[in-house]
Amino acid sequence: MENMQIIGLFLILFVLIFYIYWIRFTQKQVGAKAKEDDGVQAFDVIVKGVYSPNVISAKVGKPVRINFLRQENSECSRFVIFSDFNIRKELPENETVSIEFTPEKAGEYLFTCDMGMYQGKLIVK
Ligand SMILES: [Cu+2]
Known part of the structure; x- marks a missing residue:
């Protein structure tokens, strides 16, 4: 026993x-590249258990647009946060939510859920 x-x-x-x-x-x-969309660096990120892709690369000084599509109802991933850009946005289930901003400085910027379990990285060069 x-x-x-x-x-x-x-x-x-x-x-x-x-x-x-x-x-x-x-x-x-690692390093998902942007698709150019009239001068905007666009990315599609699926939210399902993780952010996929979870690393994206962009160029400095050019607008970035990240289209989030949350394909789950987990409370954990309901909000996405870019703390360096003071962005916190709700991601309703199965609805594309676009977040736009222009990174003015090179660096690595994290995006996470409220509790930090989901993590992604934006690399700006
Ligand atoms: Cu979470």
């Missing part, structure tokens, strides 16, 4: 570690 419990515990631990690993490493899509 005790052995079974220990095996069960290890199994749960293993599944948890695997789950964290899967979230962290499988969805990495």
